[in-house]
Amino acid sequence: MEQDTQEEVNNDESEFDTCQAERDEYLDGWKRAKADYLNLEKSLETRVTSAKNNAEVKILKDFLELADAFDQAFLIDPPDSPWVEGIKQTREKLHATLAKCGVVAIGTDGQKFDPNQHEAVEVVDTEEEDKDDDIIEEVQGGYAIKDRILRPSRVKVAKYKQE
C-alpha cells in the first residue's frame, strides 16, 4: 500500500519534471519568437530603406547615360539656333532634376586619383614624379548620391615612369 503511494508520488514527480522542462522549452521558444519578431521589425526598417535606395540608384543610373549623351552633344560647339538653345535648356533641366534628387557630380579637377570616387580607364606616362597619380582627363563624369557612389568618374591617370 505504502509502496503504491510512493510509486504514485514518484510518477507525479517525474510528470511534474517533464512539465517543467516542457514549460521552460516553450517559454524559451516563445521568447525567442517574440525577440525574432522584434528584431525583424527593427531590421525591416533598414531593409526597406536600403531597398528604396537601391531602386533609386538603379533608376538614376539609367538617367546618367542620358546626361552623358547631352554632355557629349555640347562638347562640340553647335551652331546657333533656337532649336539648339532648346536642347541646351533641356540638358540644364536634366542636370537640375538630377541635382534635385540629391545627385552631385564628383569633381576631378586638379585631383589625385582616388579609387573611392574614380575609376581609372587609362594611364598616361609622365616623367615628373610629383605628377604621379594626377588625374589628366575626365573621360566620363562621375556622380554620387548622399554618401554612395552612383557611378565613379572615369579618368585617365598619370603614371610616373621610372627609368
Add this chain to the structure above:
Amino acid sequence: MGKILGIDLGTTNSAMAVVEGGSPRIIENKEGNRTMPSMVAVSKSNERLVGLLAKRQAVTNPTGTIFSAKRLIGRKFKDAEVQRDKALLPYEIKESTNGGVEIKVGGEWKRPEEISAMILGKMKADAEEKLGGPVTDAIITVPAYFDDSQRQATKNAGEIAGFNVKRIINEPTAAALAYGFNTKKDEKIVVYDFGGGTFDVSVLEIAEDTIEVKSTGGDTHLGGDDFDQKIIEWIVKEYKSQSAIDISKDTLALQRLKEAAEKAKHELSSTVEHEINIPFITSNADGPQHLLLKLSRAKFEELVAEYITKSIKVTESVVKDAGFTVNDINEVILVGGQTRMPAIKEAVKKLFGKEPNLSINPDEVVASGAAVQGGILQGDVKDILLLDVTPLSLGLETLGGVFTKLIEKNTTIPTSKSQVFSTAADSQPSVEIHVLQGVREMATDSKTLGRFILDGIPPAPRGMPQVEVSFDIDANGILSVKAKDKGTGKEQSVRIEASSGLSKEDIEKMKTDAEAHAADDKKKKDMAEAKNMGDAVIYTTEKAMADAGDKVPQELKNEITKAKDPLQEALKTEDLDKIKSATEDYSKIAQKLGEHVYKQEQEAPAKAGTTEQKGDNPADNAKEVEHEEIKDDNKGNESGS
C-alpha cells in the same frame, strides 16, 4: 550565439548570406552591393584595397592588382593549370619554398590564401557592420573539383581572416541545399554553373544523409565575360562597316560601349530585340556621330552559339562520367548570372527533357546554400516551429452581399485581426455577423462558418455606430469571432472549431473555382460596391440637405432632388458604367450644396457647421464605414427614415 556566415568565394565575384527565421538572406556589403569583385590591391601608400575599389584602380596598377587568386590557391607552382594561367595573369607569381605559389603584391610576396583572406576579411567586417554584432563562424564554398590541398588552403584563408571555418562545402552541394534538395533521397541532380569567368558542371547523388559528388567537369576559362566581349566586338565591327569609324581606340567611346554591351546582354534575356543607342559617341570632320544599332536575340545567340554548344557537350560527358544517362537525372539547377540567358535555359532543358530550377537568384544561390548549411549546423533549421497557414480567407458579409476579408488566405497562424464596421440604415437596432470562409468575392460563393446577432445598438443615423469585429485564429485553427459595439460596450461572440473541417480536396476545389470565376466575381463585387456608393451619395446628400434646412434655396433643392431620379433608375439596373456615371453626375450637382453651405458659413462663421462636423467625426474613426457596411438584417429600412 552569433550567426554562421555562408560565403561563396568566387573566382570573379563573391557573396555572403545568413539564415534568418529559417531562410537564407543575402548580406549586402558596405557599398550596398549583393556581390563584390574578388579582387585585391595594395596602393602606393600601402593601403589595402578590396573588391570594387581594387577593380577601379586596376588599370593604374596592373601588376599590383590581384584577381582570380582562386585559380592559384592550394596549387603547386608546377601544376599545368598554374603554368597556363601564369601567362595570362598580369601580376607576378613565383614558386614558394615548399613548391606552392606566391604572388607579388605591394612589393611583398604573399600566398594565395593570404589574398583570399583579404577578401574574406572585408566580407567579415561588412557582415558585422550590417548584422550589428561579431560574426566569427563561417562556411565557405569551393568548386567540387578542389582537392584536399585547395580545400585546406581555402580553410586557412578563412582562418587568417579571423573566421572559425565550420566547414568547407562544395558549390554545387550548396546550390542543392539552397533548393532544399538535401531531403530528396536517391535523387540525381545536375548543377550547371555558368559564372563570370568559369563554367562548372557537377552531378550529385543524394543518399541517406549525404550529398555525394559523382562527377565534375567544365572550362575554367569560359564565362559570362566572354559573352559581353562578343557583343562589344560585334558593335565595333558593325559600326565600322556603317560609318568607317573605328571606336575601339577611343577610351570614352569604349567605356560607353562596354556599359551598353552589358545592358544589351541583360535586356536580351527578356526582350527579343534591343536597341543600342549611344548618341554623340564620337565626332569627326562631318560633325557629331551617333551609334544606333539593333541587336536581336537571335543574332546574339548566333554570336555565342559556340560557347553554349561547348557547355552542353561538357555537361553530356560529365553525366556520362557519373555513370548515368540524361534520363536518370531528377533535377537540374542553374547557377551563375549567365544562366539567365534564355538560349542557355533552352539548351539545358532540351538536353535533360525537363525544366531546370532557376527560381533562386543564380548569382546568390551558392551563398544562400552555404548559409542554409550553417543553419543546419546551428540547429536553426531544425528548431523552427512549424506554423500553419489558413488555406482560405476568413471574413464577413457586408452590404450588398460582399465578402469582406479580415484574414487573407495564406496568413500564418496564430493571428488576429479586427476592423470597425457600421450600420447600413438609420436607427438600425442590430447587426448580423455572418462569418464566411473562401476565396471568392461574394458571400453567396463562400462557405458559412457561423452567424450571430449583436443587438441593442442605440438609435443613430446610419454609419454612426461603431462595431468592432475581431477575428482570432489560434495555433490549432480554432476561430473566434467577436463583435463589440464601441458605443455601449455590448459584445457577442462565436467560436468555430477547426474552421468546420474542410477537406484538402474541398479547399483545392474552392481555390480552383475562385481562379475560374475571378473575373466574374470581381464584376459582382464592383457592382455591389458601385450600388453601395450610389446609395450612400443619395443618403448623405439628402441628410445634408435636411440638416441645412432653409439655408439652401428651394431652387437648388429642386435641382438636386430632380437629379436623383436618373441615379435611382440606374441603381435598379445591372449596368456598372451607367451606375458609375449616374453617381458621378449626381455627385457633381450635389456638390453645389456643399459649395453653397460653405459659402454661407464663411459669411456667417459663428452659426453654421455644427451638424456637418457631427457627421464627419465618426467617419474619421471608422474609415470603412462608407463602403463596407455591415449588412442590415432588416434591409427594408435601408433608405432611411
